[in-house]
Amino acid sequence: MVTTRPTLQGTFGMVSSTHWLASSCAMAVLEDGGNAFDAAVAAGFVLHVVEPHLNGPAGDVPIILAPAGGRIQVLCGQGPAPAGATIGHYRDALGLDLVPGTGPLAAVVPGAVDAWLTLLRDHGTKSLAQVLTYAIGYAEDGHPAVDRIGLTVESVRELFEKEWTSSAQLYLPGGAAPKAGGMLRNPALAATWRRLLKEAAGPGRGREAEIEAARRIWREGFIGEAIAAHAARPAMDSSGERHAGVLTGDDLTGWSAGYEEPVSYDWQGWTVCKAGPWTQGPVLLQQLALLDPGLDAAAYGTPEYVHTLIEGGKLAMADREAWYGDSGAVPLESLLSAEYNARRRELIGERASFELRPGAPGGRRPRIAAAALAGAERSGGAPVAGSGEPTVDRSGETRGDTCHVDVVDRWGNMISATPSGGWLQSSPVIGELGFPLGTRLQMTWLEEGLPASLTPGRRPRTTLSPSLALRDGEPVLAFGTPGGDQQDQWQLHFFLAAALRPAVRGGLDLQGAMDAPNWHQDSFPSSFYPRGTRPGSVTVESRIGEETIAELRRRGHEVTVGGPWTEGRLCAVGRDPERGVLLAAANPRGAQGYAVGR
Numbered sequence: 372m373v374t375t376r377p378t379l380q381g382t383f384g385m386v387s388s389t390h391w392l393a394s395s396c397a398m399a400v401l402e403d404g405g406n407a408f409d410a411a412v413a414a415g416f417v418l419h420v421v422e423p424h425l426n427g428p429a430g431d432v433p434i435i436l437a438p439a440g441g442r443i444q445v446l447c448g449q450g451p452a453p454a455g456a457t458i459g460h461y462r463d464a465l466g467l468d469l470v471p472g473t474g475p476l477a478a479v480v481p482g483a484v485d486a487w488l489t490l491l492r493d494h495g496t497k498s499l500a501q502v503l504t505y506a507i508g509y510a511e512d513g514h515p516a517v518d519r520i521g522l523t524v525e526s527v528r529e530l531f532e533k534e535w536t537s538s539a540q541l542y543l544p545g546g547a548a549p550k551a552g553g554m555l556r557n558p559a560l561a562a563t564w565r566r567l568l569k570e571a572a573g574p575g576r577g578r579e580a581e582i583e584a585a586r587r588i589w590r591e592g593f594i595g596e597a598i599a600a601h602a603a604r605p606a607m608d609s610s611g612e613r614h615a616g617v618l619t620g621d622d623l624t625g626w627s628a629g630y631e632e633p634v635s636y637d638w639q640g641w642t643v644c645k646a647g648p649w650t651q652g653p654v655l656l657q658q659l660a661l662l663d664p665g666l667d668a669a670a671y672g673t674p675e676y677v678h679t680l681i682e683g684g685k686l687a688m689a690d691r692e693a694w695y696g697d698s699g700a701v702p703l704e705s706l707l708s709a710e711y712n713a714r715r716r717e718l719i720g721e722r723a724s725f726e727l728r729p730g731a732p733g734g735r736r737p738r739i740a741a742a743a744l745a746g747a748e749r750s751g752g753a754p755v756a757g758s759g760e761p762t763v764d765r766s767g768e769t770r771g772d773t774c775h776v777d778v779v780d781r782w783g784n785m786i787s788a789t790p791s792g793g794w795l796q797s798s799p800v801i802g803e804l805g806f807p808l809g810t811r812l813q814m815t816w817l818e819e820g821l822p823a824s825l826t827p828g829r830r831p832r833t834t835l836s837p838s839l840a841l842r843d844g845e846p847v848l849a850f851g852t853p854g855g856d857q858q859d860q861w862q863l864h865f866f867l868a869a870a871l872r873p874a875v876r877g878g879l880d881l882q883g884a885m886d887a888p889n890w891h892q893d894s895f896p897s898s899f900y901p902r903g904t905r906p907g908s909v910t911v912e913s914r915i916g917e918e919t920i921a922e923l924r925r926r927g928h929e930v931t932v933g934g935p936w937t938e939g940r941l942c943a944v945g946r947d948p949e950r951g952v953l954l955a956a957a958n959p960r961g962a963q964g965y966a967v968g969r
Contacts, residue, residue, distance in 0.1 A: 383953070405497050407779055428484050429809050437784070452830075453622040469900055476615070478808040489586070537800045540802065560805030563805055651832065777955075787850060869943075
């Protein structure tokens with residue numbers, strides 16, 4: 372088939388990310404002898420600079436890695452709720468019904484930097500200075516700003532000028548927002564990384580010792596001290612009031628990124644691996660489990676196929692609301708079992724469902740947050756197409772935002788990572804450091820006894836959801852996308868397109884799978900403040916075709932038709948062990964993501 376770009380094929384190394392500069396820098400690391408993990412770390416720090424409206428150093432990153440010949444692991448870069456983040460403080464002392472979507476009160480322990488440093492220490496080969504040089508260069512000397520940065524800054528101009536003046540100093544110099552293609556600099560961030568490198572490089576320290584020193588500085592040195600002091604200062608948030616955060620220095624020093632086993636599901640010779648239910652990742656696996664075991668290429672793309680995926684997605688997301696969280700008691704084995712999914716599959720009828728229908732795995736009674744059930748009243752406005760770029764209002768509330776990077780190298784190492792949080796619009800910039808705090812706590816509920824209840828020391832259930840797939844036991848595909856709650860819908864459509872459709876030139880048609888028309892549904896409570904829902908809503912790309920649109924409407928779906936290229940911002944790399952060939956593709960939507968390789 373004709374595609375917007377070719378699926379790249381080579382033998383040396385492949386990178387795909389949501390920004391061409393991050394992809395190019397990661398490839399430069401591979402060319403300099405680094406491995407996939409070195410390259411991913413370099414790209415991660417560059418993304419902090421070139422996509423500041425989508426991620427930042429004080430954000431989060433879940434990572435799935437497959438070392439050549441080793442076992443697949445998840446590296447958790449999602450920090451937990453601070454010790455002072457109790458339901459009593461937010462609901463009773465402050466009178467809040469929801470955790471605000473912006474400001475220091477929504478901050479968790481920052482996880483991204485510690486995760487990237489842990490990955491570099493354990494699996495990389497390069498020094499910290501070698502992987503940071505690209506980010507420092509772009510922060511110090513500047514980079515051409517993508518248009519979304521300026522649009523995001525303009526959306527929060529009044530907030531910056533009246534309340535978050537440290538943010539205005541960085542992103543509204545002289546009163547002007549960044550222009551598309553104009554040079555954007557962040558000298559404070561460059562200075563932060565230069566000082567970090569200087570302080571970490573003690574006499575006689577080797578590579579790993581320097582990285583460990585940098586981790587300590589991040590937690591308790593000049594960076595940790597600045598973060599804790601900033602979090603204690605009241606700032607305007609989306610509640611319309613000024614609140615101080617609860618994040619402290621003790622919270623920073625008491626947490627570090629760690630490794631976990633992935634959750635996996637076997638489907639038609641594939642094994643798909645995701646992070647655990649502290650993410651929404653298992654939703655992708657549940658959607659696979661709900662498919663008819665006899666599904667084949669003949670069904671792909673038909674109106675019946677699209678309807679079935681929409682309805683299966685509703686059931687999986689309903690289970691996310693009832694069962695997912697960092698509670699340690701998520702019944703994943705039951706949720707992925709053949710018996711459970713056979714019963715759930717029977718709920719998919721000819722008509723669109725407008726109900727939130729969680730299941731009862733193992734006979735357990737599901738429970739949904741009261742605020743989630745009231746979410747339809749807060750949905751507001753019409754649904755919009757979303758490419759994985761942020762939707763931002765004047766208070767800085769943000770939905771559908773993230774970055775992504777995938778890398779595979781000539782040795783067979785493979786990695787998928789989805790960095791996010793710490794957006795320029797999420798919280799005031801810490802002036803001396805050059806970045807704001809994240810706001811992941813908005814994804815918790817101020818109601819006791821739920822898997823995703825706000826609880827000190829627990830991770831909020833994040834939307835971030837990288838993927839890695841094996842074929843006959845061999846890691847062959849790493850992929851992911853920005854897009855908040857939509858991530859595991861768009862990834863399912865991509866994966867099925869790659870798995871079900873004919874291969875090209877002897878390998879997976881990754882670019883064709885990305886280019887295929889995409890869609891999403893919103894019949895579940897949003898993970899983002901103010902936690903609204905739109906029962907029955909489906910948004911499709913116009914390229915999906917009039918026949919499919921008409922059939923979906925006939926079945927009762929409330930269909931919004933977006934532009935032809937508006938749904939998803941996927942990235943993917945692959946490998947063909949039999950041929951010794953590496954693959955890569957990047958999404959054309961947004962004209963920003965790129966794959967590189969040779």
